Ligand SMILES: [Zn+2]
């Protein structure tokens with residue numbers, strides 16, 4: 001695909017996300033990824049609660065692209081935004097990485113995603129250096145950095161960039177001296193450059209983006225031919241009543257509006273367990 005050959009694509013980051021994104025995007029598209037660092041992305045939210053993310057994950061990713069395009073006066077941008085939290089149904093940590101691509105001149109917005117339990121995201125209140133050390137070793141320190149605060153996870157005093165055993169000891173002692181409860185809060189650093197596991201997940205989301213971007217419209221050859229609508233109502237295998245499961249996926253080209261309907265490949269009928277009538 002030649003659409004992006006030698007084109008400039010802007011990535012707004014100060015957390016070294018280009019290390020994950022550049023090799024994949026440049027080799028797939030032949031583009032030049034330009035890193036834009038003139039905006040502090042921490043103003044749009046931090047994982048360590050000093051700045052709350054004001055918008056959704058997708059809207060924050062969009063905002064980063066807009067800032068990047070404005071600063072660099074370019075048309076094509078890419079951004080990455082992660083979130084961490086509990087899985088919606090089971091009590092395990094869950095990471096969702098979004099990598100968004102936007103071509104202003106072509107009105108194309110498309111994203112790649114990684115979702116999974118592969119994360120070291122964790123926190124603990126510790127009462128001794130040995131406990132802090134045990135936590136750090138468990139989460140993959142020193143390749144994965146840690147962050148410390150006195151007392152609890154919202155203390156104003158915060159020490160970041162802890163990536164050696166000397167700094168670990170020193171930071172623990174500093175936090176202990178500031179502590180009212182003789183406790184130190186320690187947590188994993190989720191910023192991309194401080195967390196190789198997260199960096200890998202950003203890579204996976206970028207690979208997903210490239211796969212979607214490389215799908216071309218069969219009519220006009222525009223990149224990023226993607227699903228724009230999902231039609232629900234796959235009939236129940238027992239009674240034929242329309243279920244909530246997808247019946248059709250509708251691809252629409254952003255350029256020529258060509259439509260392609262893909263019927264749900266999982267089979268003609270939905271299992272009775274998803275039927276409101278058979279399994280209310
Ligand atoms: Zn088209």
Ligand SMILES: [Zn+2]
Pocket residue numbers: 236237238239240241272275276277278279
């Ligand atoms: Zn049924």
